[in-house]
């Protein structure tokens with residue numbers, strides 16, 4: 001940027017609507033990417049809290065052996081709902097829909113996304129999908145009980161509302177595809193003058209790569225879901241062997257989408273990590289080009305490893321070892337990013353504020369998630385621990401410890417920008433610590449139980465697992481308590497927090513050059529970019545809180 | 547050092563130990579470095595930050611060493627898997643039939659049980675078949691499992707070298723009573739097994 005475009009008199013996007021309406025309609029019919037981002041935040045946060053509460057109830061059931069608070073059928077529907085909500089309504093759309101919408105246009109110096117109305121349509125498609133999930137709970141037949149993987153033949157045979165629930169996932173897929181198309185176009189067409197590809201912040205790179213996966217992979221799950229519905233409704237034999245179908249084909253098609261979906265979940269979080277680490281270390285990122293390129297590489301080779309979820313399914317032994325090898329190789333580029341981030345702290349000027357503490361949390365938890373993945377990639381050990389609590393621990397460390405943690409990190413980093421207020425930093429620091437304790441108490445015992453042979457999706461357990469199950473449940477109280485505490489002090493800060501300046505952390509990417517909250521048009525005048533994304537020498541010319 | 551109720555179980559534990567050891571070193575290394583940097587380069591100390599854009603040597607090292615490490619993990623994992631999949635000609639065959647929510651074991655002479663009785667030190671091939679949905683035959687003490695599907699013929703090898711009784715669980719979600727699909731594997735001396743096998 002040539003200068004720190006400070007526009008004190010400009011009204012924020014909360015005050016000026018992009019349409020002729022005021023009040024609630026000015027929100028519901030908005031095409032402003034920032035307002036849409038906030039609507040996504042409200043909706044997605046709601047479902048996250050619902051999912052977390054369901055998790056809490058599952059853990060309560062597992063507190064003691066035998067029946068504790070619910071029957072087996074209820075437990076089975078709860079873990080399915082928990083999985084469906086957390087995957088399809090929280091973690092897949094999460095970061096791109098909320099922070100991508102809000103910050104991607106600003107970070108490349110644009111006034112909005114390329115297709116603002118399509119953006120609003122994506123939001124409503126998401127809402128319709130979410131409503132379908134809810135409706136499927138209450139219509140006759142009862143809530144779905146298949147697990148979030150909907151494996152055939154069980155999902156063909158069960159009497160519960162499978163068709164409705166997976167149709168919801170189909171609809172949600174469209175929302176994801178449309179958002180992807182919007183972001184790819186935005187990055188290609190709307191970059192400000194001077195914002196060359198290698199001047200883009202890494203969050204933009206990550207969201208861009210994610211958008212490609214959303215476009216390429218999501219249709220596969222869409223087709224698979226339609227086939228399952230056709231099979232259920234018309235009895236056409238596609239996957240169910242009793243009708244002449246192939247159940248392993250279903251697993252292939254499911255994971256051809258759902259493995260890349262893991263990258264949809266994690267890449268944007270990695271982008272946020274690069275933003276936070278540089279801002280609080282106040283120096284440039286270590287290895288900008290390798291990080292950007294590895295995001296892009298993952299978007300194009302991440303499809304090649306899906307069958308590592310199927311090592312004991314009865315694939316050929318040749319396919320099995322090839323997928324094991326590919327899994328290890330494809331895992332490397334995302335694994336070594338951890339080294340880049342730690343190296344970015346080297347010779348920095350580190351101010352470990354709340355968002356940075358979340359990133360430290362992320363590095364520890366995500367490393368455990370990734371390293372435990374090595375146990376699952378290696379065939380001899382995978383055969384033992386697949387479909388046990390070990391896998392449950394692994395994916396919670398990756399998705400929750402990775403992306404979930406960064407959801408909180410991003411929230412605390414961009415909160416003052418989005419709402420123009422600061423939260424209580426003391427509460428926030430305590431929350432990072434209790435989150436860390438609760439998280440590890442909840443999930444680490446699951447690694448041990450898994451290796452001891454505790455299968456997943458079990459309503460009850462053998463007496464030898466009782467002590468570790470108890471620790472895990474107590475951990476869930478601390479963790480879920482922390483999540484509600486965070487929700488509470490953030491909501492409080494919305495109205496009562498001290499006013500935040502345009503640049504409370506001393507960041508240099510474009511969003512920190514404009515007021516908090518941003519004006520409707522983002523920039524009074526589209527900036528011309530002359531600096532690299534993490535060139536902190538610009539701070540001298542900018543206003544920021546020292 | 548790594549022994550179990552079968553040679554294979556010991557080998558799996560070894561691979562696990564190998565991967566976990568490397569992982570713990572990496573995890574502690576990363577965490578300690580990070581915490582050290584936060585103190586050493588703390589803003590309170592007032593250093594001027596230095597913009598280091600990268601270092602090709604370092605970046606090569608940290609991609610090459612992990613590559614070698616993971617390839618070794620792949621290798622050990624693969625060797626363990628190969629031994630698990632190997633079927634000798636003279637293996638003793640037992641048919642396993644799964645249905646919601648019980649296991650059945652069928653022996654050559656038509657004997658059918660719901661507990662899996664096997665002789666010690668014999669290579670046993672379990673042919674797996676389901677009558678309804680997906681299940682997975684899991685014997686944690688032996689570190690082995692294999693999905694049991696309708697219409698698809700899977701198998702699993704088992705070579706016990708310890709007497710006793712071990713849990714068998716279902717590891718693939720199969721509906722309401724999935725969690726109750728437990729039974730036992732009983733490993734017997736050869737003569738005891740023969741005696742049991744030959745009585746009607």
Ligand code: HEM
Nearest residue numbers: 052055056058079083086091147148399400456457458476
């Ligand atoms: C907030 C606290 C949470 C608690 C207490 C919790 C607890 C649990 C429990 C007890 C299970 C069942 C494990 C089993 O026996 O299979 C489970 C499964 C699962 N969780 Fe969570 N979880 C939480 C957060 C999350 C988050 C944030 C995500 C995603 C980002 C997530 C994704 C999943 C998925 C995908 C499953 C598998 C569902 C299935 O088996 O179909 N969970 N969780």
Ligand SMILES: [Cu+2]
Nearest residue numbers: 259262306309
């Ligand atoms: Cu995968």
Ligand SMILES: [Cu+2]
Nearest residue numbers: 716718720724
């Ligand atoms: Cu089962």
